[in-house]
Amino acid sequence: MARLFLSAAHKSSGKTTISLGLAAALTARGLVVQTFKKGPDYIDPLWLARASGRPCFNLDFNTQSRGEIGALCATHAAEAQVSLIEGNKGLFDGMALDGSDSNAALARAVAAPVVLIVDCRGMTRGIAPLLMGYRAFEPDLPIAGVILNRTGGARHEGKLIAAIEHFTDLKVLGAVREAPELAMQERHLGLIPASEAPEAAATVARIGRVVGDGVDLDALLARPAPPLPAPPPATPRPAPDLRIAIARDAAFAFTYPDDAAAFAAAGAELVPVDTLSDPALPPDIDALVLPGGFPETQAAHLAANAPLRQEIARAIAAGLPTHAECGGLMLLCRDIVWQGERFPMAGVIPASAVMHPRPQGHGLARLRPTAQALWSPLAPDAEPDSLPAHEFHHSSLREIDPTFTPRFAFEVARGTGIDGAHDGLVVHNTTATYCHLRQAGPVRWVDAFVAFARSRRG
Numbered sequence: 001m002a003r004l005f006l007s008a009a010h011k012s013s014g015k016t017t018i019s020l021g022l023a024a025a026l027t028a029r030g031l032v033v034q035t036f037k038k039g040p041d042y043i044d045p046l047w048l049a050r051a052s053g054r055p056c057f058n059l060d061f062n063t064q065s066r067g068e069i070g071a072l073c074a075t076h077a078a079e080a081q082v083s084l085i086e087g088n089k090g091l092f093d094g095m096a097l098d099g100s101d102s103n104a105a106l107a108r109a110v111a112a113p114v115v116l117i118v119d120c121r122g123m124t125r126g127i128a129p130l131l132m133g134y135r136a137f138e139p140d141l142p143i144a145g146v147i148l149n150r151t152g153g154a155r156h157e158g159k160l161i162a163a164i165e166h167f168t169d170l171k172v173l174g175a176v177r178e179a180p181e182l183a184m185q186e187r188h189l190g191l192i193p194a195s196e197a198p199e200a201a202a203t204v205a206r207i208g209r210v211v212g213d214g215v216d217l218d219a220l221l222a223r224p225a226p227p228l229p230a231p232p233p234a235t236p237r238p239a240p241d242l243r244i245a246i247a248r249d250a251a252f253a254f255t256y257p258d259d260a261a262a263f264a265a266a267g268a269e270l271v272p273v274d275t276l277s278d279p280a281l282p283p284d285i286d287a288l289v290l291p292g293g294f295p296e297t298q299a300a301h302l303a304a305n306a307p308l309r310q311e312i313a314r315a316i317a318a319g320l321p322t323h324a325e326c327g328g329l330m331l332l333c334r335d336i337v338w339q340g341e342r343f344p345m346a347g348v349i350p351a352s353a354v355m356h357p358r359p360q361g362h363g364l365a366r367l368r369p370t371a372q373a374l375w376s377p378l379a380p381d382a383e384p385d386s387l388p389a390h391e392f393h394h395s396s397l398r399e400i401d402p403t404f405t406p407r408f409a410f411e412v413a414r415g416t417g418i419d420g421a422h423d424g425l426v427v428h429n430t431t432a433t434y435c436h437l438r439q440a441g442p443v444r445w446v447d448a449f450v451a452f453a454r455s456r457r458g
Helices: 015-028 043-052 066-077 103-109 127-137 154-167 200-214 217-221 257-265 299-304 306-317 327-332 445-456
Strands: 002-008 033-038 057-059 082-086 114-119 143-151 172-177 242-247 252-254 268-273 287-290 322-325 333-338 341-344 349-355 361-369 387-393 395-398 408-414 422-427 430-433
Touching (some): 002 015, 015 082, 015 200, 015 217, 033 043, 127 154, 143 154, 172 200, 252 327, 257 445, 287 445, 299 341, 327 430
Parallel strands (some): 002 082, 002 114, 143 172, 242 287
Antiparallel strands (some): 349 395, 361 387
């Protein structure tokens, strides 16, 4: 089985476009392709999942131990013929000076040879010292080859290939020319998610054809990768005894597929609800999850669905256990203010979620549970300040009702959260955060939330 780590020299090299194009082209060949994404990303995995027809799993040093990363990769790679791991930023980039959380470190952790995607605009002979430097910086890192991206045509490609072949021992696996067919729409947090793009399937197919034509797929698949350890044995899932509604639509799509598996392992059935069109919550639910997403872009549709907004407010006031993250927090506010317009929301939180041109919180975070938390996401043996999370939000809470006395589930040890010092507003049996949680490492938020919902069931 082929396994490759797709990386680049720097951010914005066209790595995601090439990655989803390869996933689509290989899937079109009839191969079972499993995709992975480095870091706490939601948008790229949605596109990679659309390209392969399978969930994309995140491999993240911030939330997972190396053992968890290896086990997750081995488990899902074993189900596929090809595994593609897309990095973030540049090959040697990361938070740690020693490179222990870099893309190169992740490639080593999952024993995946690297395919370097190089943005070749404005470059000819200069590609050689670039590649020689990458080869020499960590010489034990296996680089399977190079894909030349954004080339200007056959003559440009010829000069690049001649320089690479003369000065290095790296194999050129293909060249993808700058083309309007490869364009993808972007906005404030990057690409528009596949869950929102009406032409997502056509976009993936088009990019797959262009990338498949430019890359030697047979040569790509021939790159050897050492076998992974055997995946851990599957644990039998209990019969579900809880029904938990979860928002899944164009407004709310930021979830981890392994968290969904954790709900099933905890005995909970996830029941999807479309907040844009469903007039009511599903019947007989024991709890509600409102994940992150882009409610601001769907604010008019959310505002128009008054019956569901009102039912959510009534259910929460009646004590329905609810967990809301980022976009879900915004839905629970009095309104969303964006581009000069104000859109009514559920009104559980007496504040406005106001969108700003620049990020209000962006990056890795660390949270510390408080005594006011309804449930603690930390594993019983975890340190009290060892709760890794992440946040990506352009909104902040403004115009807060002066009579409202907030209770917070978390202190913010790193990051922004709601007010720079706290996150996780507690209202009734609801916790609403800006930070995103993942069931991994010391964090067992799914288990804790399910246990809390079970304890509140009448």
